[in-house]
Amino acid sequence: MKKILVTGGCGFIGTNFIRLLMKETDYEVTNLDALTYAGNLENLKELEGDKRYRFIKGRIEDEQVVSSIMKDMDAVVNFAAESHVDRSIKSARPFITTNVMGTQVLLDCFRQAGCKGPFVHVSTDEVYGSLGKDDPAFTERHHLRPNSPYSASKASSDLLCRAAWKTFGLPVIVTRCSNNYGPFQFPEKLIPLMIINCLEGRKLPIYGDGMNVRDWIYVEDHCRGVLAALEKGVPGAIYNLGGNCELTNLKVVETIIDMLGKTKDLIEFVADRPGHDRRYAMDIGFSQKSLSWSPKVDFEKGMEKTVNWYIENRQWWERILSGEYRSYYKNHYGSEL
Ligand code: NAD
Ligand code: DAU
Numbered sequence: 001m002k003k004i005l006v007t008g009g010c011g012f013i014g015t016n017f018i019r020l021l022m023k024e025t026d027y028e029v030t031n032l033d034a035l036t037y038a039g040n041l042e043n044l045k046e047l048e049g050d051k052r053y054r055f056i057k058g059r060i061e062d063e064q065v066v067s068s069i070m071k072d073m074d075a076v077v078n079f080a081a082e083s084h085v086d087r088s089i090k091s092a093r094p095f096i097t098t099n100v101m102g103t104q105v106l107l108d109c110f111r112q113a114g115c116k117g118p119f120v121h122v123s124t125d126e127v128y129g130s131l132g133k134d135d136p137a138f139t140e141r142h143h144l145r146p147n148s149p150y151s152a153s154k155a156s157s158d159l160l161c162r163a164a165w166k167t168f169g170l171p172v173i174v175t176r177c178s179n180n181y182g183p184f185q186f187p188e189k190l191i192p193l194m195i196i197n198c199l200e201g202r203k204l205p206i207y208g209d210g211m212n213v214r215d216w217i218y219v220e221d222h223c224r225g226v227l228a229a230l231e232k233g234v235p236g237a238i239y240n241l242g243g244n245c246e247l248t249n250l251k252v253v254e255t256i257i258d259m260l261g262k263t264k265d266l267i268e269f270v271a272d273r274p275g276h277d278r279r280y281a282m283d284i285g286f287s288q289k290s291l292s293w294s295p296k297v298d299f300e301k302g303m304e305k306t307v308n309w310y311i312e313n314r315q316w317w318e319r320i321l322s323g324e325y326r327s328y329y330k331n332h333y334g335s336e337l
Contacts, residue, residue: 242282
């Protein structure tokens with residue numbers, strides 16, 4: 001049985017990934033998570049007591065903790081990160097500490113422990129920068145031109161991974177994915193924020209003109225792509241993952257309004273995000289061919305599952321709304337939750 005270290009497993013995608021591993025593989029899983037505002041132990045509560053799973057509270061940039069865990073590991077999947085662009089604009093330092101320093105500590109400890117690998121680093125389409133309306137989609141060979149402190153920190157960690165592969169021959173694989181949605185996503189992100197605000201009859205704040213385009217992928221499809229990279233990926237390779245589903249933010253919000261039987265007067269156009277990337281689009285041809293992977297859940301089906309999850313799991317997000325997020329929201333949007 002292979003032993004795998006999953007970092008950031010109490011966050012949105014990490015939670016979904018560990019659930020997939022426990023359900024469909026026989027990996028022995030160690031989840032290292034700092035339980036920041038975005039990490040929630042409750043997400044994996046039903047795994048407590050399972051012999052194939054253990055949780056360790058700790059930070060990926062803490063060399064002592066990481067080296068003591070790494071010596072027993074075969075493979076690593078690194079999800080741990082500060083992940084929200086708006087927060088990185090307010091304060092970039094935590095992004096450098098976790099995303100840059102943390103990734104380097106993981107790579108160093110992986111090397112020192114002589115792990116067999118692979119080391120899968122989970123990255124983002126945002127490292128490529130922004131596309132114009134008619135530009136072709138990002139391929140893995142597109143230049144890196146990150147525009148936010150978040151994406152700059154992710155691009156930096158991608159480059160550290162490349163350096164570890166090139167210099168030390170570590171079996172490092174980088175995946176880059178577009179915008180995820182689905183169960184357990186923290187409500188600071190567009191889709192859960194709009195679902196919850198709609199359910200509560202609150203305004204729906206859209207940045208700028210709402211015509212920024214994102215490519216949307218259901219989280220389970222992303223997790224299956226990461227698993228495919230772990231099992232079939234080639235060291236040194238980069239794999240783009242995406243949902244083949246480009247939509248404007250306005251279209252996404254209107255879909256949610258329709259699904260919940262609300263009206264468009266809830267929409268409020270607010271000040272734009274500084275440096276707001278206009279469009280992301282992913283060419284996933286290389287991953288489809290080399291990993292035998294493709295996204296399976298279309299936007300309509302994925303949104304139905306997602307909206308239902310937020311309706312059925314009110315307690316999960318109500319607890320978040322009563323914590324630190326409350327003051328973040330007031331400070332960011334200028335209105336009360
Ligand atoms: P998230 O913010 O929901 O979760 C991040 C998790 O990492 C949390 O559980 C948090 O407690 C943990 N964490 C933060 N700092 C840590 C540290 N120093 N040490 C250990 N744990 C720490 O993020 P997410 O949306 O699940 O994203 C996971 C990964 O996927 C990130 O690397 C992100 O860049 C990448 N990604 C996300 C998306 C998306 O749409 N959400 C798309 C592409 C790539
Ligand atoms: O593309 C992948 C990236 O997707 C990941 O790397 C990031 O971790 C993840 O947070 C996400 O980044 P975005 O900035 O694209 O996601 P967010 O949900 O914050 O915003 C999506 C779009 O919606 C973006 O164009 C900004 C807009 N937006 C967002 C919020 C929170 C609004 O119009 N209003 C809002 O209140």
